Amino acid sequence: AQTVTQSQPEMSVQEAETVTLSCTYDTSESNYYLFWYKQPPSRQMxxxxxxxxxxxxxxxxxxxxxxxxxxxxxxxxxxSDSQLGDTAMYFCAFTWMDSSYKLIFGSGTRLLVRP
Amino acid sequence: DAGVTQSPTHLIKTRGQHVTLRCSPISGHKSVSWYQQVLGQGPQFIFQYYEKEERGRGNFPDRFSARQFPNYSSELNVNALLLGDSALYLCASSLEGGRYTGELFFGEGSRLTVL
Structure with a gap:
């Protein structure tokens, strides 16, 4: 089974600095897509x-x-150059290239950008 | 152009009741997918419909069902509600429904609370 793992539940960064969010995945497929989605407090992914x-x-x-x-x-x-508007949940996701639009999501990383 | 619209935005039900959630895709999009996002977790795939046919189904019980109408809008139905069905239900639309070729656009979701 395909899995996506995000090991950082929360991260914090100062405005204008750089932050890196981690994601690992497991699949036996060779052709696939990977995504990063942002979900702000307004909820729209x-x-x-x-x-x-x-x-x-x-x-x-x-x-x-x-x-x-x-x-x-x-x-x-x-x-890079983090902005206050980058504050959100970030989800890593995976899908097979030959699949329909079934995305497998990780559990998310909550990013807070501090002023 | 309007994005993906979902209704209702919030609703409260009691255990054992039935709920119907509605989704209108972006104009011209023929595929609709449904995801369940439990608090603190990433979205989980429930269904995908394309041209009124089910193209994919996630690991959910038969209490969950969906359909797509000729105008490509969709309904997600959940019977015999359980407390664990409390979640944000996300609808997403895409131009096509077969092999992944383009972006998946999400609505803001319907927040279901089961008491």
């Missing part, structure tokens, strides 16, 4: 960044970047 497993290059989206280590099954999210 928003896609932050997506990584295709067949791509060696790490995905980046403005201040957000990932460190994808396929062999280690690790997928961490780096947030």
């Amino acid at each position: 928003i896609l932050v960044i997506r990584q295709e497993a067949y791509k060696q290059q790490n995905a980046t989206e403005n201040r957000f970047s990932v460190n994808f280590q396929k062999a280690a099954k690790s997928f961490s999210l780096k947030i």
